[in-house]
Amino acid sequence: MRPTATVLVYSDDASTREQVRLAVGRRPAADVPPVEFLECATLPAVLTALEEGGIDACVLDGEAVPAGGMGVCRQIKDEIFRCPPVLLLIGRPQDAWLATWSRAEAAVTHPVDPVALADALAGLLRTRPAVSA
DSSP: OOSSEEEEEEOSOHHHHHHHHHHHOSOSSTTSOOEEEEEESSHHHHHHHHHHOOOOEEEEETTOSSSOHHHHHHHHHHHSTTOOOEEEEESSGGGHHHHHHTTOSEEEESSOOHHHHHHHHHHHHHHSOSSOO
């Protein structure tokens, strides 16, 4: 396991990115490595970061504009070789089917519940191989 895990956080809203950082903290669970966050506010920034590699998991805001996290998720699952697992922030529990359509591995509702977000992210980090590209 690497000494830290890199988590990409995508939202056009800086306060949403901050909520994710604060909810997860330095380590989402005792059995996963500490996390470092890479914040992205635009789709091109997300694609560039993923192409460079080293991302262990993504947290995407389903309510982001103009490119919503669900569409971004589906796109990166199609375009990024060995795409890291994705956690989607969805606006309503009824949108869970859209998270499935987008091929996200996990989804939590917004506003962010710190316990649910940390648990879901820790679950994704546990599934990653010990060495990331």
